[in-house]
Amino acid sequence: MYTPLTLEADIMKKAEDFSEWYNEIVEEANLTDKRYPVKGMNVWTPYGWKIMRAIDTHIREEFDSTGHDEVCFPLLIPEDQFAKEKEHIKGFDAEVFWVTHAGLTPLDVKLLLRPTSETAMYPIFSLWVRSHADLPLKTYQIVNTFRYETKQTRAFIRVREIHFFESHTCHADFEDAERQVSEDYDILKRLARKWCLPYKLLKRTDWDKFPGAAYTVGIDTVLPNGRTLQLGSIHQYRDNFSKPYEIKYEDDDGQHRYAHQTTFGMSERLVGAVVAVHGDDKGLVLPPDIATIQIVVVPVLAKGATEAVSEAASKLTDELRQAGIRAHLDERDIRPGAKYYDWEFKGVPLRLELGVRDMDKGMVTVVRRDTGKKQQISRKGVADSAKAALGAISEDMLAIAQTTMDGRIETVDTLDHLPDSMVRAGWCGSEECGHKIEDITQRDIIGTPIEDEGFKGLCVVCGKPTTTPVYVAKAM
Amino acid sequence: MYTPLTLEADIMKKAEDFSEWYNEIVEEANLTDKRYPVKGMNVWTPYGWKIMRAIDTHIREEFDSTGHDEVCFPLLIPEDQFAKEKEHIKGFDAEVFWVTHAGLTPLDVKLLLRPTSETAMYPIFSLWVRSHADLPLKTYQIVNTFRYETKQTRAFIRVREIHFFESHTCHADFEDAERQVSEDYDILKRLARKWCLPYKLLKRTDWDKFPGAAYTVGIDTVLPNGRTLQLGSIHQYRDNFSKPYEIKYEDDDGQHRYAHQTTFGMSERLVGAVVAVHGDDKGLVLPPDIATIQIVVVPVLAKGATEAVSEAASKLTDELRQAGIRAHLDERDIRPGAKYYDWEFKGVPLRLELGVRDMDKGMVTVVRRDTGKKQQISRKGVADSAKAALGAISEDMLAIAQTTMDGRIETVDTLDHLPDSMVRAGWCGSEECGHKIEDITQRDIIGTPIEDEGFKGLCVVCGKPTTTPVYVAKAM
Numbered sequence: 001m002y003t004p005l006t007l008e009a010d011i012m013k014k015a016e017d018f019s020e021w022y023n024e025i026v027e028e029a030n031l032t033d034k035r036y037p038v039k040g041m042n043v044w045t046p047y048g049w050k051i052m053r054a055i056d057t058h059i060r061e062e063f064d065s066t067g068h069d070e071v072c073f074p075l076l077i078p079e080d081q082f083a084k085e086k087e088h089i090k091g092f093d094a095e096v097f098w099v100t101h102a103g104l105t106p107l108d109v110k111l112l113l114r115p116t117s118e119t120a121m122y123p124i125f126s127l128w129v130r131s132h133a134d135l136p137l138k139t140y141q142i143v144n145t146f147r148y149e150t151k152q153t154r155a156f157i158r159v160r161e162i163h164f165f166e167s168h169t170c171h172a173d174f175e176d177a178e179r180q181v182s183e184d185y186d187i188l189k190r191l192a193r194k195w196c197l198p199y200k201l202l203k204r205t206d207w208d209k210f211p212g213a214a215y216t217v218g219i220d221t222v223l224p225n226g227r228t229l230q231l232g233s234i235h236q237y238r239d240n241f242s243k244p245y246e247i248k249y250e251d252d253d254g255q256h257r258y259a260h261q262t263t264f265g266m267s268e269r270l271v272g273a274v275v276a277v278h279g280d281d282k283g284l285v286l287p288p289d290i291a292t293i294q295i296v297v298v299p300v301l302a303k304g305a306t307e308a309v310s311e312a313a314s315k316l317t318d319e320l321r322q323a324g325i326r327a328h329l330d331e332r333d334i335r336p337g338a339k340y341y342d343w344e345f346k347g348v349p350l351r352l353e354l355g356v357r358d359m360d361k362g363m364v365t366v367v368r369r370d371t372g373k374k375q376q377i378s379r380k381g382v383a384d385s386a387k388a389a390l391g392a393i394s395e396d397m398l399a400i401a402q403t404t405m406d407g408r409i410e411t412v413d414t415l416d417h418l419p420d421s422m423v424r425a426g427w428c429g430s431e432e433c434g435h436k437i438e439d440i441t442q443r444d445i446i447g448t449p450i451e452d453e454g455f456k457g458l459c460v461v462c463g464k465p466t467t468t469p470v471y472v473a474k475a476m
Numbered sequence: 477m478y479t480p481l482t483l484e485a486d487i488m489k490k491a492e493d494f495s496e497w498y499n500e501i502v503e504e505a506n507l508t509d510k511r512y513p514v515k516g517m518n519v520w521t522p523y524g525w526k527i528m529r530a531i532d533t534h535i536r537e538e539f540d541s542t543g544h545d546e547v548c549f550p551l552l553i554p555e556d557q558f559a560k561e562k563e564h565i566k567g568f569d570a571e572v573f574w575v576t577h578a579g580l581t582p583l584d585v586k587l588l589l590r591p592t593s594e595t596a597m598y599p600i601f602s603l604w605v606r607s608h609a610d611l612p613l614k615t616y617q618i619v620n621t622f623r624y625e626t627k628q629t630r631a632f633i634r635v636r637e638i639h640f641f642e643s644h645t646c647h648a649d650f651e652d653a654e655r656q657v658s659e660d661y662d663i664l665k666r667l668a669r670k671w672c673l674p675y676k677l678l679k680r681t682d683w684d685k686f687p688g689a690a691y692t693v694g695i696d697t698v699l700p701n702g703r704t705l706q707l708g709s710i711h712q713y714r715d716n717f718s719k720p721y722e723i724k725y726e727d728d729d730g731q732h733r734y735a736h737q738t739t740f741g742m743s744e745r746l747v748g749a750v751v752a753v754h755g756d757d758k759g760l761v762l763p764p765d766i767a768t769i770q771i772v773v774v775p776v777l778a779k780g781a782t783e784a785v786s787e788a789a790s791k792l793t794d795e796l797r798q799a800g801i802r803a804h805l806d807e808r809d810i811r812p813g814a815k816y817y818d819w820e821f822k823g824v825p826l827r828l829e830l831g832v833r834d835m836d837k838g839m840v841t842v843v844r845r846d847t848g849k850k851q852q853i854s855r856k857g858v859a860d861s862a863k864a865a866l867g868a869i870s871e872d873m874l875a876i877a878q879t880t881m882d883g884r885i886e887t888v889d890t891l892d893h894l895p896d897s898m899v900r901a902g903w904c905g906s907e908e909c910g911h912k913i914e915d916i917t918q919r920d921i922i923g924t925p926i927e928d929e930g931f932k933g934l935c936v937v938c939g940k941p942t943t944t945p946v947y948v949a950k951a952m
Contacts, residue, residue, distance in 0.1 A: 035603060036550055036596075037557060038587065043600055046545035046615075053546070069522035070529070074512055074637050075551075075620065076573075081513060097552075098577040099589070102624040103570040111514065113575070120512075124519055127511055139522075144551065148578040161550050 013281050018225040022276055026155045029284050029345060031271070040153035040160030047346070048271065050292040052163060055270050056142055058194050058289070059165050062187045068138040068167055073120045075143070076111040082119045084244040091211025092116075095147045113146035116265065118212070121168055122245035129170055129259055131250045136176060137259075140167035145267075156272030157229065157476060163268040165232075170247060170259040177236060177260035181217070184234045184264045185450075188219065196287040196397040197221060197273055198405040199231060202447030202471055205434055214238040219266070220446055220471075222408040223276050226420040227476040228446050231273055232266030277401050278370075284347025285370055287397055288390040293328040295320055295386055296343045300336050300355030313354045316364065316382065320352075323383035325390070344369060349393050350386065370397055411469070415440050415460050422446070426457035427470035433461035437472060446471045489757050494701040498752055502631045505760050505822060507747065516629035516636030523822070524747065526768040528639060531746050532618055534670050534765070535641050538663045544614040544643055549596045551619070552587040558595045560720040567687025568592075571623045589622035592741065594688070597644055598721035605646055605735055607726045612652060613735075616643035621743075632748030633705065633952060639744040641708075646723060646735040653712060653736035657693070660710045660740045661926075664695065672763040672873040673697060673749055674881040675707060678923030678947055681910055690714040695742070696922055696947075698884040699752050702896040703952040704922050707749055708742030753877050754846075760823025761846055763873055764866040769804040771796055771862055772819045776812050776831030789830045792840065792858065796828075799859035801866070820845060825869050826862065846873055885947070891916050891936050898922070902933035903946035909937035913948060922947045 012021040026032050031048030044052065060070065076099060083089050092115050099111040114120055121139075129137055145164040153159055167184075171177040185201065192199055199221045209216035213235040220228040239258040242248070247259045278285040288294050297320070299313035313329055320327035328348075330339050336353070343351060353365040363376040366386070370393050377385045411424040418441060427433060427448070434445055437460065448468050455469040488497040502508050507524030520528065536546065552575060559565045568591045575587040590596055597615075605613055621640040629635055643660075647653040661677065668675055675697045685692035689711040696704040715734040718724070723735045754761040764770050773796070775789035789805055796803035804824075806815050812829070819827060829841040839852040842862070846869050853861045887900040894917060903909060903924070910921055913936065924944050931945040 033600060033603075036600060037554055038550060038552055041550035041552060043550065044548035046547055049546055049548050052548075070525055071522055072520035072525050072528075072639075074514060074517035074519065075622075076514055076517060076637070078513055094579040096579065097575045097587075099573050100576045101574040103572065103626075111573075124509060124512060127509075146551075150579075161552070163548075 014224060014279065018223065018276075021279075021281075022272075023154070025279055025283060026272075026275060029275075029347070031275070031284075032155045034155060038160070040149055040158070042155055042159060042161075044163075047292070051271055051274070051286070051290055052268060054290045054292065055195065056165070058191055059140075059142065059266070062191055063140045063167060066138075066183060066187060068140045068169075071121075071139045071141050072143065073114075073117050073124070073141060075114055077114055077120045079110045079112065081123055082112055084119065085212050085241055086244075087240070088118065088212040092147075095149070097146050097148055114143070115145055115147050116164075116263075117141065117143070117145075117166055117168070118241055118263070119245075122241055122247060125168075125170060125259075126246045126248070129247050129249050132172060132252055135170060135172045135249060135259065136180065137170040138167070138180075139169070140165065140264075154272075154476075156268045156275070159268070165266045167262075167264040169262045170242070171261070172249070172251070172257070172259070174238060174260045177238070177262050180262045181234055181236055184262070187264075188232075188234075193398060194287065194289040194394075195270060195274060196394060196401055197231065197270070197277060198398065198402040200409075200446075200471065201234075201450045203450055204233075204447045205431075205445050207431065207434075208445070208447075210235050212237060212240050214240060217450055218447055221273055221277060222405045222422050222473070223476060224408075225476075226408055226422060226473065228422060228473045229269065229273055229276065229476045231269055232264070235263045235265075237261040237263065277405075278397060279347070283345030285397070286347035286349060288349045288394050291347065291349050292326065293343075293346075293348050294326045294390055295328070295350045295352055296339075296348045297327060297329045297352045297354065298336055298339050298343075299329075299331070300353055300358075302356045305356045309354060309356060309359065312359055316352065316354060316379075319383050320386060323387065325383065325386060340367075350389055352382075352386070368393060370400075409471070413457060413460065418443075422471060422473035424455075424469045424471055425460040426455070426466045427468055428459035428462055428464040428466050429468055430459075430462070433459055434470070436461045437470065441472055443472050443474050446473050446475070490700060490755065494699065494752075497755075497757075498748075499630070501755055501759065502748075502751060505751075507751070507760075508631045510631060514636070516625055516634070518631055518635060518637075520639075523768070527747055527750070527762070527766055528744060530766045530768065531671065532641070534667055535616075535618065535742070538667055539616045539643060542614075542659060542663060544616045544645075547597075547615045547617050548619065549590075549593050549600070549617060551590055553590055553596045555586045555588065557599055558588055560595065561688050561717055562720075563716075564594065564688040568623075571625075573622050573624055590619070591621055591623050592640075592739075593617065593619070593621075593642055593644070594717055594739070595721075598717055598723060601644075601646060601735075602722045602724070605723050605725050608648060608728055611646060611648045611725060611735065612656065613646040614643070614656075615645070616641065616740075630748075630952075632744050632751070635744070641742045643738075643740040645738045646718070647737070648725070648727070648733070648735070650712075650714060650736050653714070653738050656738045657710055657712055660738070663740075664708075664710075669874060670763065670765040670870075671746060671750060672870060672877055673707065673746070673753060674874065674878040676885075676922075676947065677710075677926045679926055680709075680923045681907075681921050683907065683910075684921070684923075686711050688713065688716050690716060693926055694923055697749055697753060698881045698898050698949070699952060700884075701952075702884055702898060702949065704898060704949045705745065705749055705752065705952040707745055708740070711739045711741075713737040713739070753881075754873060755823070759821030761873070762823035762825060764825045764870050767823065767825050768802065769819075769822075769824050770802045770866055771804070771826045771828055772815075772824045773803060773805045773828045773830065774812055774815050774819075775805075775807070776829055776834075778832045781832045785830060785832060785835065788835055792828065792830060792855075795859050796862060799863065801859065801862060816843075826865055828858075828862070844869060846876075887945070889933060889936065894919075898947060898949035900931075900945045900947055901936040902931070902942045903944055904935035904938055904940040904942050905944055906938070909935055910946070912937045913946065917948055919948050919950050922949050922951070 014021045033043040097113040204216040217234045219232040242258040297317045299309045317329040351367040367374045408421045490497040509519040573589040680692040693710045695708040718734040773793045793805040827843040843850045884897045
């Protein structure tokens, strides 16, 4: 159905040109088809979509189990609803797609394709929230959003149709909204562990926060090229939206108060991050919780024992499946080496090889995708060992990715001769010095840490003593 | 969070005014919120969305297990791609939403919101299908589609943003495409059993088939008001699309041939059908496979035994859950009668009541939503009995719905004094007589059966002998 892998395909080396390596690997591994005739709108092929769906499933599990209700709001937003929150429309004005005609007639009120759903949801929230008893209102949806990106597009990372997760909550007061933000941090931690993705939580500067937010915390990871990739964000809106959209409730004392709101958003960039963080020169490396196929079983057939090996491999696969492992038996009539290459490229975490020699010894050969390490394990109790191996892979992948990311962040006390990596530097917190940092470095302030890092230093611009470091990098 | 149910709410009787009853029940049961400020675009509230997602899950299971790959194609289709198949564009010309601007600039090529995805997918299929080995190509996606309905809109049944399932397949020849159509019939049969929905497969007339199709088979159910509701359709395209979109493959003999294609589509109308077919004057009646909550456990608290009953009810609920049943314990501090009313309205298939008297006897009281039948069953082995009861409910719901639907179809030999129901009448097959049937009855020809019904009669217009009956009804 799709372009078959060319054996020993000449894939760009990740360390040589990360950007090209990324572009090649997402296509060669058939995660996406970029030939759709609209710029920045790609086709989700089966393999890529399965990864996205695994991520969506994790998100649903987390948000369902923390008392959020899944909803689905319409795609099209009337211009007048959109325009109610002034900061918000200013932030999106140049980025939205407009529906102006239906059938052969022009529309009275223009409709825009949601770039995010605040302005679709909040007029309805104002109907749902009536009294204190309706709060907190915790909802989420997984939908596609649309932004007219003018920068260069890149599969999963910068596209114009974006597969998107967004939670929206309403609370009685600022403090309860803050508790939601904390819960979001906890949820994120659990999710990122499944995806083996390290990240930093950085509070955006006031001039970089989400349009309409009181404050924005970005979720960023650092890529091999030293650039940051924003995986998502968590916003505290206070009553900035509830006032124009009239989301009010009657409190116990009979007073009408505006709700305080938060949102949490993530997108298909998570797929891009998994590819970028874990992939290597042999192809994808998928975290076990995401992998469509967690274990591939490859029978190593020998003359005279073809049937016996096939049968044993089939039995082995069944045993793994019964233990709840997503296992696949590769029975194709090609040499085992070609199969190894193929599944390594597709990122399958664990390969089990079964040949006559293994069988004679009551063993199975196991190869880890992340480390390439090969070892023999006992055939008896293989499902338990395989599960343990998947668990170890997951832990090791996260630990290594974390160490690698930490190694890409360097603390500096001057802006001269900056390394390619992300840097941490002292900042007095003034907008003036902030802009100067960005001007001098030609990089962005990604943000300040949400937790005290015990930093003590001087502002790299004005020299004032400060306990706040700022993280500076080029954003992907 | 949502409008609470008014106890003893004054819901319209289903038999009195089906149409009004339907409109009220979808709102009162909180399946949808129709207050979104764009006509025909409604908000999926949590309860409605859960039902839709259960249906989507069934669809995914069926299509995944029959070798279809899930994909996700872009929403926006360039005008020139759309226009390639002339019949198709003619059929949708007046019905599509047009994106003409992005940001502040007009687009060079106008983009339309998919009304269905043939014209988005087939240019890419022409890249995916190269040789005989790429066939059959079996894909599906679950996305929202958009149609500018000018008729009166109705929740789930006629909306402008439609939650939609569509499978698209390519085959080497007509015969293999026909085999796909047969497989689709089998898939549908298994799915409809889960949804307890009876239906008829009726081949549409040539003047009513899908634009671009060689033939269209509609999936129709008959509603209490005698009108038909189309639940979906299965199309044989032959090479009508593969020619303009150049979906060609190299055959074993080196010849290039056009693929033959089929599609199968269903939509959120399934939710509407479940409501319309099974609901009654007490509210929704959900098939057990669809129900978010399959069993609600209501503790009947008595003075002095509150804690013991609560604890026993909690244990009972856990036991049901461990057996894989979606069970919910209603611990709200309201009287049991209010809870019964509430869960009946929400359509929960089975209610388990547990009070002191039940406990003393080692029994549990069980009430079926579909029949209202109440009985006592042994507390021991309750999970098995409950599972059996859910199975029986499912079978009975389908059987009764089937009998009811069959009772709404009447065979006639004249078009005078037609009953309100759907009618079956002889038809010679000529377009002329067909149009006359529609003119005289002021109803639509829904289609002719796909299987021989052993019919023998005369054409109701020209009197020619015929073995083909035609089904005539008003479509919802």
